[in-house]
Amino acid sequence: MESPMSNPIETLRERGLLQDHTDEASLVEHLATGRRTFYVGFDPTAPSLHVGNLAGLMVMAWLQRAGHRPIALAGGATGRIGDPSFRDEERALMSDEEVERNLEGIRRDFGRVLDMSDAILVDNYEWTKDVTVLEFLREIGKHFSVNQLISREAIRRRMEDREQGISYTEFSYTLLQAFDYDYLYRTYGCTLQGGGSDQWGNILSGVDLIRRRHGAQVHAITWPLVEGSDGKKFSKSAGNAPWLDPDLTSPFQYYQWWLNTDDRDVERFLRMYTFLPIEEIEEIARAHADDPGSRMGQRKLAAETTRIVHGDEGLRAAEQATAVLFGDAPVSQLSDEVLAMAFEQAPTAEIPRSELEAGIGLLDLMTRVGASKSNSEARRLIEQGGVRVNDEPITDSARVVGPQDLATATTLVIRVGKKRQYLARFL
């Protein structure tokens, strides 16, 4: 923990974590003159947070380091509604069980990045579920002008889209979020809300609501929505954004994901996703530019981001697995123990030894290990020359593996392309 900073806003700005904010002078002053409480909300739309949520966690961490108290809000209520902002489609409502299950995982994720001994964790379902419609309309709805709401870009876009439209439910989303801010203001003295830049409108709804109901000025900040230079690298739909939960994405896989960062994004991401001093980052960026082939920027980025989420232990495992699976040494020269370690980090399957003795079709094995979704896909990969067993390229899709193919006493490595590695262990 660092000593409190007088101006965390400036820190966020130089970190590339600041997009919009309410009046800077009063916001800076506010943060400099006392320990404040702020909140950031997360929707429980998935069983874990992923790197797309990391910017928010980093902002929270910086503010926490500056001596302020974070409230992590899990959107159990709002998540049941669905935020229409900049979505082109009405979101499907999630079941209660699904929301509950997701909240569990998300709670754990906060602890990976924040110091939870000085943080508050809330679920807005708690204070929303018993509010009556009448009460809500009288106390909250009264303060909102529909004229204003429909002029908002996020909503207007949906209203103008003849194909989609917007339901009253989603239209009300911003009121609910404003209600959250109002509640946290009253209950915890929360005076700052942060969110991705798409949340700017929703956050301001809360700021306005609190001014109207309590005559108090509270604040808002947003950070930019992050995209890789190659487009939608961080979106879940791209299917490759790693989870923070090590059970869903191992530290090794997490590390590898960062290691594959585009050159153009390295410096920006070092600023956003690590706590390294700016000077050090600039130095790394310079060194990286001199010799991009060494990818020292990516290495540093991967190391730091992995450490933040998975700790020193996780980082060590990731680096060791990387050394093993991407090292120069033929896998057949590795010890069974070393491979077993990597085994913990890469996608794997355990298979009875007897099956190996009898001979297993490579297509079948690939599918079981997760290297392919189907035999057809496995066949294609082999025919395209993308598959190796240990270090041996395979071109025969009818190939059957047996005991002689083991790299070590119990393990065999299936490699697809240059980056994907799968282990099969025979016990």
Place this chain on the structure above:
RNA sequence: GCCGGGAUACCCAAGCGGUCAAAGGGAGCAGACUGUAAAUCUGCCGGCUCAGCCUUCGGAGGUUCGAAUCCUUCUCCCGGCACCA
């Protein structure tokens, strides 16, 4: 409730009786190049016991030698109108 529009593979989107496992784009995957980059080029991209076969075009049924394409019906989405209050 009525009228009209729509539902196609991961996403967008063609198709409108056979030549459709289904154009095109995006995403994704593999190969070449390389730095486990970027850009570019090439191939793949429903499944299978893979020169062939099987299952797909919201669900169910029907017409036809033959349907993603026609008919009936159901579900859901969108828009307009009406009704209720």
